Amino acid sequence: MLSEELNIMKVEGIEVCSFKRIEKIDFVTPRLTVLIGGNNSGKSSLLQGIHFAITVLQSARLSSDGGKSMTTLGFDQFIYKPTGDLVQLNFNAAITSKVGPEFKFTYKDAASDELRTFKLQLRRGKNANIAILFDAKSTFFTRAANRTEPLSVFVPGLAGVPLREELRTASVVANGIAQGDSNVYLRNILYHILQNSAKLTKFHEMIASVFPGLRISTTFNPEMHLYIDISVETDARTSALEMVGTGCLQAIQLVAYVTAYDPDLLLLDEPDAHLHPSNQRLLASTLQRITELGRTKVILATHSRHMFDALARDDEVQVIWLKDGQRQPEGDKRNLSVLLDLGALDSFELFHAGQQRLVVLTEDTKLSKLQVLLQANGLKLSEYLVQPLNGVSNLPAAVPVADFFVSQADNTFVVIHRDGDCMTDEEKTWWIEKESKMLPPRTRIFVTQLTDIEHSFCKPAHLAAVYSMTLDFAENLVEDAIVANASQFTIEFANKRAQLKQTTLRLMKDVPSAVDLMGKRIKFDQVKGKSLLPKILDSLKLAGENPMRLIETGSDALKAAALTQVVIDINHVPVPPSPDAISSAMEFPAK
Template identity: 30%
Template structure:
């Protein structure tokens, strides 16, 4: 068992990064964080150590796997050099006895390949003839045809990472196929493992050395069943399977064929449904028990995969080429929330988040740091105590959003007390107007979007209000305010009639923003349709979008910035 691996000066990785391994280890992190660099460094270094000649040299032609044909550029932000005093690519392996085996890679003279050295107690084992690493970067599909290869050629092709060129051949080897057999043989052991992920799946392979030129591999799943026909006539060629399906097949075919010391799997979730991702990690954890000499190292972006992994699986957060020091349970929890690379969560009362997200997108630096979670109404917003516990568990600030719904500031204060937000120091953003949509009922915003004057924008708003039924607006106002303050003590909440007068009676302040926006659009169409200015209507679809030039809701930016600074 390898306890720890380390990589230094390779692709995204500058300083030495050490990763503790378990039977199954998962690497999570944003794109470009260095997850794949770790997998590629392990596979490339071990393959180079295996293929070096007596002087330690490996030419490009001899490499069966290389992350880039411009291999001299694989060092971090620099070319590999052949001088002893210059940095080398280094990969390390610490075993159960805490002894380290090191692989160092530098350029060969005249840039004609690389110079590789390997020293330590695992040197012989890592350079054994049977591949000690299997790298599965994902398949783009299968080769059109495959024929039988000599064993050394098969192993080189398999080691290349281009499993689609030899997958049928690997299945043929699993079948221990008789040279003169003319029927398809079923791959019982492969069935057993793959059906843990894809229930009921079965595989067959055939190659008659006397009669066949190419290897024939077939598969069947229960959804292909046709009543009255035997499975023999329902099976399909393997190349008709989907990409995610083929990657699952490759994982277990490589495991059963090579039983490598390290099985390196890069983003197996990319083409799989979340439920299938969960089944895959459970199957891999089961395989780790049955094949204790193989350790699985997986990179992923999948919350589903991380959420489903067992307690024995190690999870590491890779960020900017280093391991971020976090409690492993926190990493799992943040991954499950989809908040791994976020710095703040907004828990919103809204079901549809596009408007809130559109406002935040006005500030790109903030936008990329924020995750929005819906709660489908104010009744679903958590208490301050619940937010405090979640904030502590995730290690990330949380902001609550709710619509004002015509409440006075005093109403909002009482509501926040009721929800225990102030006592738990939970920041809350309340829309300035009745709802999110009211943020766009702004003459400056309308003027910019439709390319009209401020006066014209104000006229559109006025026309929109006057086009509404006053009694219906007042009924809607009363209903929204009553619902908003219903949980507040009667003596401490606004009376709808008094609040109506306070806001100016029948005017834009007492109309729901979502209704007013619809009427503004209709008013604009009445005014500009079939006129020389009808082109302005082409921008109506931008009315509900924020603007970087003239942002709406600057108050939201202040709340979010303060929460981030406080964190």
């Protein structure tokens, strides 16, 4: 066991250099730190780097020369391996005898306010081994090298637990914790907590704030039973561990790790993945309770707006925004919250990297046809950014995101796309006029001329242009497809019109019914493009044509007045002389 003095040593700051995607990141460690960023931004690399550095010291202690300040370890001697080839852990190059990952921890020993530093360096050793340089006499090494009371617990995503678990020795469980396999040994951890009355009391007290009255128990007897059983009592109901709800199970896991090991650092990589928002909020509450009741500091990476909102409202919570392995300037938490929603943070980073002046918010998730349409209307791929956004037809969902993007620069434009959805021209005009009142400056609504984006590619004029066929032939091809599938198209149109009257057109007077509009039979402009287009593509294939050309080629038939007007507007607004100002504009515009 560690002495009490070493056990309450506090990590105050961390620096990770030249590790995986990270060139250099340093930060202080308050009680809770939230890492955000787009895909491949370095969030996981940072968490792995911290845990790797600590477990390297554990590995050094286990080696025969672990008391020396320079130790050489073979691949199999590393407890935790973030990759199958440790030589490739260095930033942008392999580890050599002169360059490699470096780590620095700033810490305080017990009963002292003096800040101390501990440095760890990795270099290439002989025979493909890794040389480790550090101060073996440091109290940090003594604390971090202890496996039974680990300095860090790394959880690469919270998940379910195995259905069966045999009793393992403390060293096997500790080794699994160090390797990031915490879930595999959860029953073992809970069983050992149950054997220690002080830890069991702490466990129940800590989890009670999130799940009042929750109790764990076991009937496991190592002399009689092969597998560990853990029962969970909550809401006057007792269930097996694997049968409790996801939110409850994840709270049990986190509180168990902290209770059993009391680590300085709890490192969590997207613990909210695939969780319902209500369970994400429970998870956030659990983490806050952990940091309030003990000395454990939490560092977690997330993509979730719900987790971010639940944690970042606390002024003491640190938010670190990463991009390309580098820390970004601190931004307004309200804006970061908006961008996290629906993956818009990734788009914002791309927006800044390319300095595009137009952002297109769309309800479509497959963007290739929309991009062809934009190109046909005079927009180059390098000039705009497309951001899928659910709920665009309910315009208030898109306004905060549009508001953010136009606030980045005086020459930025936003187009909000929604499908025509079987509305008449009069209905589209009414809806645009009504909804445009809430839009921020330089924001336009683009409603497709026909029912949807796909419908534009079904125009006979577009077919004629792409395949050099006569307009009469193209019209007959389209008409044949409509006649052959008239029943399906009629039902779809009727259902959509009924839906429109209850939603988008609910406040409009005298909305005609599907029967009033169709007359004797359904017309081209009333057909759902997503249904018609596959029929036309099949007909083109039967005619010996390459059907993909239809949706990959632009033509004048795809031009839309609303889009061409945006191009005109953009070209009339000059580019400001200082584009660097964009990256610092992280506040909502004044209203």
